[in-house]
Amino acid sequence: MTAPLDAGVFDLRCSHRMPIRVGDKWSGLILRCLEDGGRRFGEVKAALRGVAPKVLTETLRAMERDGWVTRTAYDENPPRVEYALTELGRSLLGPLNAACAWAREHLDELPHAQERTPTA
Amino acid sequence: MTAPLDAGVFDLRCSHRMPIRVGDKWSGLILRCLEDGGRRFGEVKAALRGVAPKVLTETLRAMERDGWVTRTAYDENPPRVEYALTELGRSLLGPLNAACAWAREHLDELPHAQERTPTA
């Protein structure tokens, strides 16, 4: 899954005041990016083309804090850090994919779909 | 469904640059509020306790523009306006409920769930 993700059409959200927070711009994409196994910071960054390192760090930290991903730092050099889904994080792929399926199915019915960028 | 909705734990989002936009704070709640039939502005406002009329108008207008709800103004007095789901809007309840089901199922596994407000 190094190819650009198509999940950009749909992601899940809860605001910071709600127990679940998947609503930032990148969480959904990160979930799907880690679907097939752990990945390094740089790999995720490359898959999510255009994400600023600052934002990626923020998002990954939040996801770690909320128990969706694990962060494993290897004491090597150059440094290596691996992010992987927890079971909880993996369970979120269900609703996420349901939403993505909906989006693919109804994309043509959406009034302003073509005016906006369909895929990230 | 005049009782306060519990969908506050989960809603769906896409940013304004994406074809689908369910990400604002209230769209998901409005969808579920209209699930059982059309409702008046004031009814929706009462069901979504705490929403400012300005924000509610904005959200409903956006949902209308995107083809999820219809707005029907009756030329009566006092004025009456009814909002109802379109077929497209109704189809969104699928993924939305999937997400809500996930939230209910995993609420106890969430690290910081109790610190934040579980229900709106």
Next chain:
DNA sequence: GTGCCCGGTTACTGCAACGGAACCGGCGCT
């Protein structure tokens, strides 16, 4: 004529998310 009801609108403000650019430390390579 005063006030209420409904469905808004307007103006102002706050805040969180997002983004760009620059910089950093530790190590290894040349």
Next chain:
DNA sequence: AGCGCCGGTTCCGTTGCAGTAACCGGGCAC
């Protein structure tokens, strides 16, 4: 000595969602 790699961090600015408070217009009732 200088450069590059990796995984960040810091500073600063922009954007957009949301909230508060106040107001409005038309018709009706008192």
